[in-house]
């Protein structure tokens with residue numbers, strides 16, 4: 001690694017999401033502030049816990065529990081946080097152009113994530129609420145409240161486009177959450193999830209997909225598979241079959257991609273606009289590293305692209321920070337070897353399903369799987385925050401969850417005494 005003006009080498013990390021933040025923290029751990037200057041850049045001053053975002057969209061107190069201020073995370077580290085929006089990257093000049101001005105680097109790590117993709121479906125961008133940011137969660141809450149106020153006891157028709165993780169988590173949580181809002185009114189909803197593939201969660205095994213679908217159906221979610229949204233008006237969606245589905249609220253969780261921006265001109269990209277990286281998560285023949293959702297990496301063991309998940313971004317961040325330290329000390333670098341242990345998906349109330357792929361193949365569902373989710377959340381928070389702060393955030397998250405869940409439990413139990421034991 002070279003140096004800027006003969007001073008410490010500067011590593012600039014773009015994006016403080018799962019990949020970027022954890023890479024910066026790893027660099028600090030492996031190298032320390034004396035060896036390198038680590039600058040972390042993000043538009044937002046917080047780190048967003050996307051796996052818990054559905055709580056912010058459906059509950060009232062969860063906003064602060066899913067947005068952790070970067071100042072709290074970085075306070076005891078030597079990492080410099082620079083708030084700003086990346087406008088372009090000049091790899092020849094080793095410079096990032098931020099809205100506040102240029103920032104030079106010796107080594108660059110790009111982890112800017114992906115954006116909602118509307119696939120050019122007419123009317124979708126105009127009428128649907130995406131679900132990717134804390135603003136989207138706020139927008140959803142606002143729309144739910146508006147509908148509640150307007151229609152009192154009439155059912156609210158909610159359509160969710162996209163049967164992946166986000167769509168499945170969200171659609172299940174909507175009906176119970178809505179029943180509690182306002183002044184105790186019991187408002188019915190008609191919830192529909194639309195998936196273009198043959199089943200929900202097409203990236204997971206058929207058994208897991210079936211369990212998730214069963215649970216959603218038991219909570220009156222209508223599931224439409226093999227259905228593509230062809231166009232959207234302000235009152236209905238038109239499906240590929242020609243059928244029209246009326247909606248009051250339309251959510252779009254059907255896909256993310258990087259197609260709308262090219263941060264690294266000249267670098268090869270896949271059909272989703274993600275950058276092909278080599279075994280070192282680097283652009284070939286370039287000192288620029290890419291990780292997380294933006295990186296297109298094929299697992300040499302399976303021949304398949306690694307999934308775009310928080311878990312992958314975290315694993316890549318740990319790998320890359322350790323490897324950049326090796327490069328710094330001129331030790332032989334190790335190639336990246338993905339280790340994928342499975343998926344966890346929360347599905348309505350304190351219930352989750354785990355699709356375990358290693359060390360053994362197994363499916364675990366129910367409350368016990370949700371406890372694993374809670375434990376993983378604590379472990380993650382302990383990895384990015386001092387222990388006391390991590391504990392405090394986790395408790396706040398659980399408290400918000402428990403308050404919402406207790407209310408939700410009683411509302412559902414009133415209606416559904418024969419509800420299955422978790």
Ligand SMILES: Cc1cc2nc3c(=O)[nH]c(=O)nc-3n(C[C@H](O)[C@H](O)[C@H](O)COP(=O)(O)OP(=O)(O)OC[C@H]3O[C@@H](n4cnc5c(N)ncnc54)[C@H](O)[C@@H]3O)c2cc1C
Pocket residue numbers: 014015016017018019020041042043044048050051052053054084085086087111112113114131132133165166291292293294308309310311312313344345
């Ligand atoms: C609602 C939802 C639920 C999810 N649930 C799960 C789950 O349960 N489990 C799981 O494993 N994965 C889940 N994911 C996927 C997971 O969030 C992503 O795979 C992961 O966040 C990718 O990490 P990343 O670092 O690549 O990008 P991100 O975490 O998206 O981080 C990108 C960062 O870059 C910043 N940024 C973007 N553009 C700019 C710019 N121009 N200038 C400056 N900063 C910028 C953003 O503010 C953000 O902080 C979920 C995603 C969503 C949206």
